[in-house]
Amino acid sequence: MLSEIINLNLFAFLLVFARLGTAFALMPGFGSQQVPVTARVVFALLVSFLMTPILLPLIPAEPAATSVLVLLLISEVLIGAFLGTIPRIFLGALQTAGTILALVSSMANSFIQDPISEQQSAVLSTFISTVAITIVFVTNTHHLMLMAVVDSYNLFVPSEGIPVGDMSDYIAHKVADSFRIGVQIASPLVVSGVAYYLGLGIMGRLMPQLPVFFFGMPIQIAMQIWLLIMSLSAMMMVFMQYFEGNLYNFAAPFGG
Numbered sequence: 086m087l088s089e090i091i092n093l094n095l096f097a098f099l100l101v102f103a104r105l106g107t108a109f110a111l112m113p114g115f116g117s118q119q120v121p122v123t124a125r126v127v128f129a130l131l132v133s134f135l136m137t138p139i140l141l142p143l144i145p146a147e148p149a150a151t152s153v154l155v156l157l158l159i160s161e162v163l164i165g166a167f168l169g170t171i172p173r174i175f176l177g178a179l180q181t182a183g184t185i186l187a188l189v190s191s192m193a194n195s196f197i198q199d200p201i202s203e204q205q206s207a208v209l210s211t212f213i214s215t216v217a218i219t220i221v222f223v224t225n226t227h228h229l230m231l232m233a234v235v236d237s238y239n240l241f242v243p244s245e246g247i248p249v250g251d252m253s254d255y256i257a258h259k260v261a262d263s264f265r266i267g268v269q270i271a272s273p274l275v276v277s278g279v280a281y282y283l284g285l286g287i288m289g290r291l292m293p294q295l296p297v298f299f300f301g302m303p304i305q306i307a308m309q310i311w312l313l314i315m316s317l318s319a320m321m322m323v324f325m326q327y328f329e330g331n332l333y334n335f336a337a338p339f340g341g
Contacts, residue, residue, distance in 0.1 A: 096144075097140070097141055098134065099158070100157065100158070100243060101133045101137050101140055102133040103161035104161040104164055105132055105133045105136065105165065105234055105235075107161075107162045108166070108168040108169040108234045109128065109132070109169065109234075110125065110129070110169060111166060111169025111170055112169045112173070113172055113221075114222060114227060115227075115230075116169065132231070136235055139235075140235070140238055143238045143242060143243065145157075145243055157243065160246070160247050163247055164237070167252050168237055169234075170256070171255075171256075171335075172328075174256065174259050174263050175263060176218070177260075177263045178263040178266040178267040178327065179210070179214045179217050179270070180210055180267070181264050182320070183210025183212070183214060185267070185271040185274075186207075186209045186274050187207035187209045189274050189275055189277075189278030190274065190306055190313075191302050192309075213321075216321060217328075221328070226325070226328065226329060226332075229329060234335075237335050240335065259331070262327075266323070270324060277309070278305070281301075281304075285301045
């Protein structure tokens with residue numbers, strides 16, 4: 086009897102870890118390369134260990150066939166990958182906004198290693214992404230990401246298959262929404278940049294001897310940095326509202 090209970094608990098723990106561990110490996114912040122791999126694995130193991138007794142009623146019985154067990158683990162890994170990718174798509178709105186801001190402020194050629202997207206990005210894109218992920222952890226919104234993964238068992242019950250069509254449709258819509266939110270976040274500086282370019286073009290036509298490039302760029306960079314300072318708090322409020330609102334789609338009360 087004791088051996089059956091141990092086997093059942095180990096099976097449930099493995100199934101929970103397959104989903105939670107994959108999600109934590111891809112989530113922004115938790116899955117960052119700046120965090121040691123050992124720390125990420127230990128964190129995922131601890132959370133899986135704590136959540137296994139709570140999620141046990143939703144865990145199916147251990148299948149007798151090895152092939153069924155493998156398919157069950159693969160489905161849990163895919164669901165975890167989906168849940169870990171979704172917050173990255175939401176955070177991608179700031180990558181779009183930062184790239185647009187860099188273009189309109191003449192700083193698109195200034196690149197730096199972005200610890201959030203883990204790639205070379207414009208300085209402004211790296212800056213606002215770092216500010217956003219800091220706000221996410223300072224305001225404990227990362228708890229909402231953890232809650233969304235745990236409560237996903239209400240949406241994706243193990244052994245019931247993967248809704249590939251719904252997941253693909255959701256990702257496609259959220260990528261489009263992320264791009265739209267990014268453009269909206271960058272809109273104040275885009276409007277000011279277009280107005281400045283228009284005025285600079287008129288000045289260049291009225292004063293052909295004026296070195297527009299050397300005269301206009303320092304003023305443009307200073308003006309856009311000042312506008313970014315003035316509007317950064319509003320940008321972060323819009324992003325956090327978008328980020329939290331979409332995570333609540335997955336974070337339903339357990340058993341509800």
